[in-house]
Amino acid sequence: MPITGDNLIGAGARRGEGETFRAVEAATGNSLEPAFAAATPADVDRACTLAAEALDTYRETAPEDRARFLEAVAEAILAIGDELIVRCMAESGLPRARLEGERGRTVGQLRMFAGVVRDGGFLEARVDPAQPERKPLPRPDLRLRQIAVGPVAVFGASNFPLAFSVAGGDTAAALAAGCPVVAKAHPAHPGTSELVGRAVQQAVKQCGLPEGVFSLLLDAGIAVGQALVADPRIAAVGFTGSRRGGVALMQTAAARPVPIPVYAEMSSINPVVLLPAALQSRGRDIGRAFVGSLTLGSGQFCTNPGLILAVEGAGLDGFLEAASAALAEIQAATMLTPGIHKAYCAGVAALEANPAVTTLARGLTGGIHQGQAALFATTAQAFLADHSLAEEVFGAASLVVRCPDLATIRAVLERLEGQLTAALHLDEADFEAARALLPVLERRVGRILVNGFGTGVEVGHAMVHGGPYPATSDGRTTSVGSLAIHRFLRPVSYQDLPDALLPAALRDDNPLKLWRRQDGTIIPPGA
Ligand SMILES: NC(=O)C1=CN([C@@H]2O[C@H](COP(=O)(O)OP(=O)(O)OC[C@H]3O[C@@H](n4cnc5c(N)ncnc54)[C@H](O)[C@@H]3O)[C@@H](O)[C@H]2O)C=CC1
Ligand SMILES: O=C(O)CCC(=O)C(=O)O
Structure with a gap:
């Protein structure tokens, strides 16, 4: 199918009379054929x-x-x-x-x-x-x-x-x-x-x-x-x-x-909470899995795990060691556009320059337009004091917040803006701690997941890919x-319309064979 660069308006293809532009080959920055012409008013x-x-x-x-x-x-x-x-x-x-x-x-x-x-x-x-x-x-x-x-x-x-x-x-x-x-x-x-x-x-x-x-x-x-x-x-x-x-x-x-x-x-930074028993028993495994999710698609997922919260201790140290080692071997990968690459580099540079932030690991360096993964750490105190640390860096960068206790994790979660997802890594011994965090997470996010990461949204009937502002403009x-x-729907009531004037969905003989709510009770077609 030839690509013409035209606007598709109804059944037609119309050459726009606005400014022309070309697609850019992400890997090289070279222009691709053909020229596209912007639509006019x-x-x-x-x-x-x-x-x-x-x-x-x-x-x-x-x-x-x-x-x-x-x-x-x-x-x-x-x-x-x-x-x-x-x-x-x-x-x-x-x-x-x-x-x-x-x-x-x-x-x-x-x-x-x-x-x-x-x-x-x-x-x-x-x-x-x-x-x-x-x-x-x-x-x-x-x-x-x-x-x-x-x-x-x-x-x-x-x-x-x-x-x-x-x-x-x-x-x-x-x-x-x-x-x-x-x-x-x-x-x-x-x-x-x-x-x-x-x-x-x-x-x-x-x-x-x-x-x-x-x-x-x-x-x-x-x-x-x-x-x-x-x-x-x-x-x-x-x-x-x-x-x-x-x-x-x-x-x-x-x-x-x-x-x-x-x-x-x-925007969303998708907090991941690592609870103590899980960290203790398998912190290193979680660290490696985390890097897999973080660097998927060069980190260009709105579900990317951009914030890690955990209580300090040997378990967190193991997680950080394994995550840093895995991240250091990640190849730099081409980002979607030069602009997105530039924004990523600026976000990473700001974290590197922040005196309250430590760089734990960087991925391998790459060519132009390639994002180099990055892992940073800070303290809960610094995170709570500096709002810029909670801003999304779109790409494979994440910030670990070291917390003194579970109450501080809860306090950090309370301070976050609306998010698409939150993940809890837990073992059975963490259930009580998790139970205490769930009400906070329900208020903050659209999807709560356990022992996984939010990247890779399942398309189904029970999925919510949304969340309170600014994850989305309407968290409902x-x-x-x-x-x-x-x-994209709106309810309409029809009062006393003759059957012949009603839409098919509401006629007495129920021609669409719908399950309908009759006087408040859902009844099958034909009942
Ligand atoms: N949260 C997420 O899912 C995503 C976030 N991003 C973030 O957005 C940044 C830029 O990426 P883009 O995809 O180019 O997003 P963008 O928001 O700049 O553009 C998205 C679309 O909206 C249009 N648009 C943007 N601003 C507009 C305005 N003021 N009025 C009318 N139309 C407007 C653009 O022409 C484009 O078609 C990334 O660096 C990243 O930070 C990008 C992709 C996904
Ligand atoms: O993780 C996914 O599968 C979807 C992510 C997404 O919605 C996005 O990056 O815009």
């Missing part, structure tokens, strides 16, 4: 117009048709073949095996949402039948279902060019909910974005859907993203990226005459897993 307007026109047809597609569309998107992505992986490797610097796995996750995610749509539970159909004889007042017939909120703007992430990008989790959840999507390609991987965008475009056509169900816009700057979020037809935003970018979009969305929700996944939701569909 007229392109944003056209994409949003088409999305608004598509909304009422698309959101009422039969569940089976919408599910088949999601599956068609998955098939079309796979059909691109190796060209997608090769282009993505060049643009992101990520290795083949990782990207093949990420492609699997992307299509798996689309197929999971196809299942969610077929199941119909997301509609949350409720029926409170009329009670005309009720005294003192009769009760009306009330029925409820969830509907699509409207067109969704999706900002692809730099660090997951497939699974969190053009046809990634946000797009899959929005399309499953019945929302048209206008995607803004991440400028770090425009070629990958175009290939995937064309696959979605092809699936829209193949399934006979209105063309406005999907558009893809390009821009190396922020003008297109700003215009998109400000457009009155856009009803919600999905974003994964920096705190600065996410907050800027939240402000734009809040300042509109009609404010809209922004679901932004931003998730960006991974089937629950993500709820970000």
Whole structure:
């Protein structure tokens, strides 16, 4: 499939008239062909117009048709073949095996949402039948279902060019909910974005859907993203990226005459608590496993273990020795973009220059654009006194905080901002200590895990990939897993509508065969 550098607007491909830019080969910094041309305000307007026109047809597609569309998107992505992986490797610097796995996750995610749509539970159909004889007042017939909120703007992430990008989790959840999507390609991987965008475009056509169900816009700057979020037809935003970018979009969305929700996944340092008995019995093993998670994908995961908390002692010493030794042998790895590499180096340099911080180990040095892993330590006292030590350094760097006792670990956790994940390493003898920390963690994070690390989010029904601000802009939701569909839905009640006017989900004969909540009790179809 040739990459043209065009914006994909509805069924068409339109050369933008904005500034041109090229993808950069992550490993070398060289420009790649072709030139991409940024969308203009007229392109944003056209994409949003088409999305608004598509909304009422698309959101009422039969569940089976919408599910088949999601599956068609998955098939079309796979059909691109190796060209997608090769282009993505060049643009992101990520290795083949990782990207093949990420492609699997992307299509798996689309197929999971196809299942969610077929199941119909997301509609949350409720029926409170009329009670005309009720005294003192009769009760009306009330029925409820969830509907699509409207067109969704999706900002692809730099660090997951497939699974969190053009046809990634946000797009899959929005399309499953019945929302048209206008995607803004991440400028770090425009070629990958175009290939995937064309696959979605092809699936829209193949399934006979209105063309406005999907558009893809390009821009190396922020003008297109700003215009998109400000457009009155856009009803919600999905974003994964920096705190600065996410907050800027939240402000734009809040300042509109009609404010809209922004679901932004931003910064997280993902505390890992090493409890005493576990440290004592297997501190060295945990240290080696920690380095594996820390350096995965050059540390460019928002779930990266950036903060380690432990009580001082022989167990922690063993952990640090093993982790330092393992980290010292880690090859430097190409980072996603020169900008992300530069930000990583600046973050590491700031830690190195901090008098309260000790450098425990550095990984092997590498070439230009390659991140060199780093492990630092400080005291709880210094950490609590210096807010900058709790800031995310995006890449393979982590800070160990030596604590005098468990109460101090708890105090440090209480002071942290919202996080995506927290991990506890524990043995049975640590249960009591863990039990005391769980309420704090529940208030601070979206996912609590035991004897593991947060990298590698499972796509499933019980996953929360979210957390209180600033991990995300809205800690009540998730960006991974089937629950993500709820970000793009809104409940509507129908009072006393004749059966012929009700949506299929709520008709008396229940043609969609849904489990429905009748007078508060969930009942199977046909009951
Ligand atoms: N927490 C996480 O999951 C991630 C965090 N990051 C952090 O973000 C830094 C920069 O990475 P990027 O991926 O380039 O993130 P970014 O936030 O700079 O950009 C993400 C997307 O948002 C757009 N954007 C950014 N600021 C905008 C604004 N003010 N108005 C409209 N659109 C805007 C960009 O054009 C891009 O499409 C990294 O160094 C890292 O610190 C990056 C990736 C993932
Ligand atoms: O760890 C993962 O699988 C996902 C991480 C993530 O969401 C991110 O880095 O943006």
